[in-house]
Amino acid sequence: MKFKVDDYVQVKNPNRKRIYGKVARIIEVDKLDHQKPYKLLIEGNTYWFEENELIWFVDSTLTSEELNNFTLSETIHKPKHYIGINGLEVETINQNFLPKIKDGYVSHRIGSALEYILRHPDKNGLEDIKKGTSKFRTNHPLLGEW
Structure with a gap:
């Protein structure tokens, strides 16, 4: 059993x-x-x-x-790892800021990077930080490769 x-x-x-x-x-x-x-x-x-x-x-x-x-x-x-200590959700942040970015692909990649970085304390720790920064660095045309 x-x-x-x-x-x-x-x-x-x-x-x-x-x-x-x-x-x-x-x-x-x-x-x-x-x-x-x-x-x-x-x-x-x-x-x-x-x-x-x-x-x-x-x-x-x-x-x-x-x-x-x-x-x-x-x-x-509503997974807990996407909700901040005061109840603000990562999705709310993305909905409020990402529409300002004209390139849809870049907007998506930045949103994905934010999700990884903001969830890191409650999910996969350093691994999420690495994934988030990698998505941001390699896909933002204004910054290119850091």
Whole structure:
């Protein structure tokens, strides 16, 4: 069995429309039922799942209340590594500044560089700094190669 009691998992089966993307704690594992051995409590209801319907969920910064309200769309549309300490999103910065750049390709590359650089403390550290500066340096016609 891949999961155990008290593991936090996320429902990844889109056919379970009402609870797709929800995060919950496994409250029981039925080792005799090989079809749907995992029991989760979601929004006051219990559900049984197959292993392939669930994925690991690890985010130690969320409280239990936040975990109960968490959905898959938040990980896709608002990843924490793109949000600053006061809630400003990298996308907002890009939307406000990049339209000023007339060359679309250059605008895209600068936006990509900003995303790498601004997310670096929460994602890949120095690797993101290197990627961001590389994208900026090699693709900005005003600067050429530094």
